[in-house]
Amino acid sequence: MNPPVFSHGSLRLYLLSLLAEGAKHGYELIQAIEQRFGGTYSPSAGTIYPRLSKLEEEGLVTKTADGRKTVYEITDAGRAELGRRESELADIEAEVTDSVRRLADEVRSGVNAALKSLRADLASAARESKEHARFTAGPAPASSDLDALAASRFALREAELAINEFRSALRGELRDLAQRGKLADSAVTGLRTALDRARREFQDALGR
Amino acid sequence: MNPPVFSHGSLRLYLLSLLAEGAKHGYELIQAIEQRFGGTYSPSAGTIYPRLSKLEEEGLVTKTADGRKTVYEITDAGRAELGRRESELADIEAEVTDSVRRLADEVRSGVNAALKSLRADLASAARESKEHARFTAGPAPASSDLDALAASRFALREAELAINEFRSALRGELRDLAQRGKLADSAVTGLRTALDRARREFQDALGR
DNA sequence: CCTCACAACGCGATATATCGTGTTATCTTT
DNA sequence: AAAGATAACACGATATATCGCGTTGTGAGG
Numbered sequence: 207m208n209p210p211v212f213s214h215g216s217l218r219l220y221l222l223s224l225l226a227e228g229a230k231h232g233y234e235l236i237q238a239i240e241q242r243f244g245g246t247y248s249p250s251a252g253t254i255y256p257r258l259s260k261l262e263e264e265g266l267v268t269k270t271a272d273g274r275k276t277v278y279e280i281t282d283a284g285r286a287e288l289g290r291r292e293s294e295l296a297d298i299e300a301e302v303t304d305s306v307r308r309l310a311d312e313v314r315s316g317v318n319a320a321l322k323s324l325r326a327d328l329a330s331a332a333r334e335s336k337e338h339a340r341f342t343a344g345p346a347p348a349s350s351d352l353d354a355l356a357a358s359r360f361a362l363r364e365a366e367l368a369i370n371e372f373r374s375a376l377r378g379e380l381r382d383l384a385q386r387g388k389l390a391d392s393a394v395t396g397l398r399t400a401l402d403r404a405r406r407e408f409q410d411a412l413g414r
Numbered sequence: 415m416n417p418p419v420f421s422h423g424s425l426r427l428y429l430l431s432l433l434a435e436g437a438k439h440g441y442e443l444i445q446a447i448e449q450r451f452g453g454t455y456s457p458s459a460g461t462i463y464p465r466l467s468k469l470e471e472e473g474l475v476t477k478t479a480d481g482r483k484t485v486y487e488i489t490d491a492g493r494a495e496l497g498r499r500e501s502e503l504a505d506i507e508a509e510v511t512d513s514v515r516r517l518a519d520e521v522r523s524g525v526n527a528a529l530k531s532l533r534a535d536l537a538s539a540a541r542e543s544k545e546h547a548r549f550t551a552g553p554a555p556a557s558s559d560l561d562a563l564a565a566s567r568f569a570l571r572e573a574e575l576a577i578n579e580f581r582s583a584l585r586g587e588l589r590d591l592a593q594r595g596k597l598a599d600s601a602v603t604g605l606r607t608a609l610d611r612a613r614r615e616f617q618d619a620l621g622r
Numbered sequence: 623c624c625t626c627a628c629a630a631c632g633c634g635a636t637a638t639a640t641c642g643t644g645t646t647a648t649c650t651t652t
Numbered sequence: 653a654a655a656g657a658t659a660a661c662a663c664g665a666t667a668t669a670t671c672g673c674g675t676t677g678t679g680a681g682g
Contacts, residue, residue, distance in 0.1 A: 210661090210662045212661090213646085252639085253663055274670065275636095276637085276638070369584055369609070373581050376577055379617075396616060400615040401580040403615070407604075411604035419633095422631055422675080423677085463669055465631085484668070
């Protein structure tokens with residue numbers, strides 16, 4: 207779906223540059239890249255391991271088994287290749303930074319999360335209609351404990367709805383303000399205070 | 415962080431019941447469970463594979479390598495164990511259905527808000543990219559306005575973080591209570607009151 | 623009966639590897 | 653130089669396995 211973060215051949219050189227800083231195993235490389243992307247992008251195993259295998263085939267790195275890890279080390283040939291293409295490396299760095307910014311923007315706008323929960327909701331709606339059919343046909347189970355539990359569950363749903371409504375309303379107001387550049391730090395502090403108080407009130411009402 | 419979907423020992427029996435329907439490999443079992451959960455829950459590899467190993471140790475299933483897959487098959491001993499504990503299985507099914515419903519409800523209650531905010535996010539993202547284009551192409555706008563905007567956007571992020579934290583904390587407490595059947599309607603009413611007050615407080619602090 | 627060490631368990635994180643798909647670069651043939 | 657085949661590549665999905673943390677169940681000793 208998404209365009210690749212690394213363009214054709216970029217990852218290969220990038221891995222080489224990371225290994226030039228010291229020997230690492232595969233998972234470590236994944237984490238190193240994730241870190242440089244500020245956590246917004248993490249290359250999958252299917253991206254890293256085949257590339258490392260290729261690099262070893264070409265003699266640019268060596269592979270050493272270490273317990274359940276596989277440590278990769280750059281060779282002289284690898285360092286030569288890296289030196290030869292130093293100029294490209296700078297371009298890749300810029301290219302990667304660009305991709306990161308783009309990904310970060312997408313994440314920030316929350317589109318991914320919304321789509322994900324939408325899918326989950328559709329799946330659960332389908333499930334529920336199935337369950338409902340089963341429920342209307344089955345026998346009647348009833349005990350006071352079960353009733354209390356069911357009532358609690360219903361109340362839970364109500365409560366969560368209320369919280370979400372509250373959150374959504376607040377977010378709307380906040381976004382409005384922010385768009386006009388009128389959301390000050392002091393407002394955020396005030397918000398925190400109000401939220402804290404609300405929580406304490408609620409806990410008191412429960413009798414703790 | 416989340417409570418386990420399968421309680422102590424439940425997964426073991428559940429896997430056995432799935433294998434009674436036919437031989438499967440590990441990943442297939444993960445997908446089968448995910449399907450029954452409507453996509454809202456997927457057991458991790460770290461949950462499935464150790465359990466399968468144990469079952470094989472106990473002689474309740476056999477393991478057969480098939481290419482890069484490892485196919486598990488139920489044994490007579492496994493079927494015996496399954497028959498012996500048939501009653502428990504029904505309980506587990508109910509327990510699992512409960513967990514599924516709980517997870518689905520959590521997602522669902524967030525969906526409306528997510529959809530609503532999706533529209534707002536898309537709109538604001540569009541506006542932002544337009545602004546960015548204007549910024550890079552057009553003349554330089556007043557820097558103080560831009561600073562105020564940037565500061566506001568930062569404050570917005572902070573505020574949303576605080577809200578999410580608040581929401582997640584409250585939800586945790588509510589779930590706890592509901593699980594023990596101790597969440598009364600009155601508590602929900604109290605919650606609504608507290609939330610309303612918090613909102614009014616915040617708006618007052620903004621000076622409306 | 624109780625408690626408290628110990629085992630078993632569920633689970634996310636760690637770790638590795640292959641496969642199939644769609645895209646991009648390169649070679650070949652004209 | 654253009655076009656068409658082909659190789660290389662990035663990536664998500666498939667597939668397996670171990671480790672450590674926190675919780676839960678259990679049994680032995682008081």
